[in-house]
Amino acid sequence: MSNTPELLFDTKSIVGEGPIWDFENHVLYWLDIFGKKLHFHDPSTGSHEVRELQELVGTVVCRQSGGLVLALKSGFAFYDIDSAVVTPIVDPESHIPTNHFNDGKCDPAGRLWAGTMPDSEDSPAGGMYRLDADLSVHQMFDNVTISNGICWSRDAKTMYYIDTPLMKIEAFDYDNVTGAVENRRTCCEIFEEAAWPDGMAIDVDDKLWVGHYFGDYVRRWDPETGECIDKIKLPCSNVTACAFGGDNLETLYITTATHALNDEQLAQQPLAGGLFVVDAGVRGQITPKFAG
Numbered sequence: 001m002s003n004t005p006e007l008l009f010d011t012k013s014i015v016g017e018g019p020i021w022d023f024e025n026h027v028l029y030w031l032d033i034f035g036k037k038l039h040f041h042d043p044s045t046g047s048h049e050v051r052e053l054q055e056l057v058g059t060v061v062c063r064q065s066g067g068l069v070l071a072l073k074s075g076f077a078f079y080d081i082d083s084a085v086v087t088p089i090v091d092p093e094s095h096i097p098t099n100h101f102n103d104g105k106c107d108p109a110g111r112l113w114a115g116t117m118p119d120s121e122d123s124p125a126g127g128m129y130r131l132d133a134d135l136s137v138h139q140m141f142d143n144v145t146i147s148n149g150i151c152w153s154r155d156a157k158t159m160y161y162i163d164t165p166l167m168k169i170e171a172f173d174y175d176n177v178t179g180a181v182e183n184r185r186t187c188c189e190i191f192e193e194a195a196w197p198d199g200m201a202i203d204v205d206d207k208l209w210v211g212h213y214f215g216d217y218v219r220r221w222d223p224e225t226g227e228c229i230d231k232i233k234l235p236c237s238n239v240t241a242c243a244f245g246g247d248n249l250e251t252l253y254i255t256t257a258t259h260a261l262n263d264e265q266l267a268q269q270p271l272a273g274g275l276f277v278v279d280a281g282v283r284g285q286i287t288p289k290f291a292g
Contacts, residue, residue: 005234005276007253009048010037013273016255017199018103022062023286025289028245029060029068030255030275038070038079039275043246051084056155059104059114062289069131069290071101071114071133076131092129092137099126101201103241108156110291111179113140115163123203126159130179133291140181149200149210149241152176154285160187160208160223162197169197169208171223187223199241199255205281208275211254212237218242218254237265244284252280 013032020029028041038051038060059071060079077093093099104114108249110133111210116126116160126144131137146164154159156176162169169188172181188208190197195215207229208221214238220230238257245251258266258273266272 003279003281004230005232005278006273007274008253008277009039009041009211009275010271011050011274012217012258013037013255013275015240015257015259016275017240017257018058018060018242019106019243019255019275020060020197020287021243021249021253021284022063022289023249025248026035026247028243028253029062030241030243030253031057031060038068041275052085058099058101059112061104061106061112061287063167064110064289064291069112069292071104071112072095073100074116075101076112076137089131089135092139093127094115096125102146103150105150106288106290107159107174107176108152108288109176109179110208110288112292113292114152115144115150116143117146121146131292132179132288134135135292138179141184148198149208149284151200151202153202153206154204158223160200160202162210164198164213166194167192167197169210169221169223171199179218188226188228191228201242201244201252201284202283203244203280204285207282209242209244209252209280209284211241213238213240213257214260215239218252228266232278233274236269236274238259238272243287244280249284249286250280250282252278252284254278 005207014034056073076089112131118125148164173183196213254276
């Protein structure tokens with residue numbers, strides 16, 4: 001595999017998002033948020049399966065006991081892979097019908113963190129929620145506009161987070177025993193040329209890999225220095241998220257979007273909305289599964 005991204009599936013996703021690698025079963029999952037689709041890919045067979053959902057879906061994570069957990073427009077839910085049955089868990093924003101869930105991941109202890117955002121994308125009306133293994137849900141902070149990338153350092157002492165319009169990557173001190181966060185601060189200021197920071201993955205060196213919407217690139221950021229230290233150019237502008245996968249976690253899967261592209265731009269970017277793959281040249285961290 002080259003270090004130039006290659007198209008894996010030409011899915012034409014409206015908003016491809018949330019790629020997640022099941023390290024135990026060697027399967028990649030990802031979403032089309034507005035297309036209301038859940039994608040599966042098994043690299044060992046080359047298979048690609050698409051499941052239709054009934055509502056917007058912002059997050060997919062694997063569950064330790066089997067199956068998946070989704071963050072849907074209507075809240076958190078279990079998803080049975082064999083039967084395709086969706087079982088609601090809790091909707092922490094049932095009183096805010098104009099919000100929907102966007103990106104999320106599990107912390108090293110197996111709690112699911114996922115953030116909401118207003119459908120209009122123009123006000124800080126969203127929040128960040130933590131779903132614990134006992135299925136209790138906790139709002140961790142509010143004033144979120146477009147909740148996006150989230151990940152944790154190898155020592156589980158730092159949580160990194162992106163609220164896209166803020167144009168920065170933030171860090172929190174993290175207590176992996178309790179799931180508490182404190183000392184919110186900026187670790188990377190995103191320069192204008194890089195465009196909107198979106199989804200995020202983390203490698204074994206604790207460097208942050210960020211998809212940049214309207215920006216053509218996945219960029220690798222050093223949270224210690226705040227510098228962009230590497231970048232991977234995509235053949236389409238709306239780069240949404242990435243995830244490490246493959247046997248050695250050295251394969252980077254990258255999602256993209258057609259959303260907000262006009263007819264001329266779509267003609268210039270015929271691969272927009274596709275899933276891409278590239279050799280990252282560094283190993284990623286194993287993504288934890290939901291403990292509940």
